[in-house]
Amino acid sequence: MNVSVAVISDLHIGSGAKSKDFSLAGTDAAIDDYLTEFRKFVATEGITADYLLVPGDITNSACKPEFELASERISQIATCLQVSESKILFCPGNHDVDWATIKALGGLNHTESQIIKSKYFNFLDGGVFNRNLAMAKGRFDESPYLVAWEFDDVLVCGLNTSVFDGPDKKPHCGEVRPDQLIEIDRFLAGLGRSDKLKLFIFHHHPLQYLDVTFTAPDFSIMSNAAGLLDVISKYQFDFIVHGHKHIPRFKMEIKDDGHPLNILCAGSFSASLDHKYFEAVGNNFHLIDFHDRCPDSKYVRGSVRTWTHFSGRGWTPSLRRAGVERQQNFGAFLPRPQLVARLTMTLEQEFSQAQFILWPSFVEKHPEFKYFTNETLRASLKEVSEGMNLVLHEIDALSLEQLVILKG
Known part of the structure; x- marks a missing residue:
């Protein structure tokens, strides 16, 4: 497989x-x-990449x-990553809605x-957005507000979760309506079955993430997000990337049908954050490396590498306290008792x-543990210890890349 996907979100240009x-x-x-x-x-x-994903809030107004x-700017970023322009893929966020047009049309019985249609005119008018949407199936301004780009190795779907947003809506949580979910299901069914790597992007967050930066409750999770994740899982998409929340997160969700969804909340690439979070939260750039599929489970396997930018320090590998780690693997899953038993047996042999034991050396010698998520491994290793x-x-x-395991 060997596909690399760069992610920049919430530019607020x-x-x-x-x-x-x-x-x-x-x-x-x-x-x-x-x-x-x-x-x-x-x-x-x-760093080089094959694709560049931009999941919304491309502009500020x-x-x-x-x-x-x-x-x-996005075309220049793609060039320095050696991504061809046709492989810049995106979706609108709530800041990409032309609220001035909404206000101007208010009361005119449209x-x-x-x-x-009117509030996305600027977004769809020209540049790379216009050119690349001409190659896609579907539209962001027509129901079900979903587009699909298909390449030789990758299928990417982008959903406009901001389509029903407006200046008077509080909070700007994003929305997928029940009747829209039925149309999304039909749209995805029409794409046919495929063994390609399948990626899904939208702007608003589908999970209620822990937020330690503010004490006020966060009500900005997308409405009907659970239904959307069910549909995405039904068609066995491998990876979801979204923006909106400027604090990055990486999660794996196992849905009722047994399919795992890897979900990257990308944070912000270039929004002004330093003064807002007092350098507790920085800007982020991600590189998702898809390596292969597990021969048994068929889950896609790979890693997410993340770097954080602070105005005073520049780009550095991300620290866990900032929301994501410098490297997080994905693609393996076992019930914890089974994983604990395997780790115990293998560590007993090594000790x-x-x-x-240096964890990187251990994983190199025992690659069957490589693709479990960091949090799965942390919880299991603590039980083993x-x-x-x-x-x-x-x-x-x-980071687990720096972990040393010692005899007590």
């Missing part, structure tokens, strides 16, 4: 970006040239100049479908000849 080169003329920003800094980071890390600048009297050095603070 215009008045909401952290840098002057991602802002319109005259906008105050903390950084002068974010793009050059990103190019240097990509070159230093040797959905005006035409912002979309023109966004088209230019139908809902006419207003929806018969060693006083300590209690039974074997082991010390898991800084397991909750460090």
Whole structure:
């Protein structure tokens, strides 16, 4: 398989970006040239990708100049990642809705479908967004507001979860209506069965994530999100990427039909966050590497690598306290008692000849443990350590790539 997918979300190009080169003329920003800094980071890390995903809030106020600048900057980002323009794939967020048009049309007795068409005119008018949607099946401004791009190795679907959003809606949670879910089901059925890697993107978050940055309750989860995840699982999509919440997260959900959904909440690539979170939350760039499929379960296997940017420090590998880790694997699942039993047996064999174990070396020798999620491994290793009297050095603070296991 060997497919690499870069992810940048919530750019807020215009008045909401952290840098002057991602802002319109005259906008105050903390950084002068974010793009050059990103190019240097990509070159230093040797990063390349096959696809680039942008799951919404591309602009800050959905005006035409912002979309023109966004088209230019996203195309430049794709170029430095060596992604061809045709493989830039995206969906709108709530900040990509032209609220000025909604207000102007208010009281003029336009139908809902006419207003929806009007408020996405700037988004669909030109640039890379117009060109790449011409290659897709479906539209973001027509029911069921779902598009599909199909390539030789990958199928990508993008859903407009902001379509019913407007200036008076609080909170901006996103919405998928019950009758729309029926149409989405039909749309996906019409794509036919495929063994390709299948990715699904939308903007709003489908899960209620733990939020430690604010004490106020968060009611911005997408309405009818559970139904949407059921449909996505039904058609066995491998990976979901979304934006909206500027704090990144990575989760694996096992649905009722037994299919696992890997869900990446991407955070924000370039929104102005430093002053808002006092450098507790930074900007993020992700690279999802899809390696292969498990020969038994057929689950897709791979890793998510994440870097965080702070204005004072630049790009660095992400720390777990920021929401995601520098590397998180996916693609394996076992009930915890079975995984604990396997880990116990294997670690007992290793500790018969060693006083300590470096986790990366252990996984290289026993690759059957490689693709379990970090949280699954943490929970299982803690249970094993209690039974074997082991010390898991800084397991909750460090990445598993840095874990040392010691005899107690």
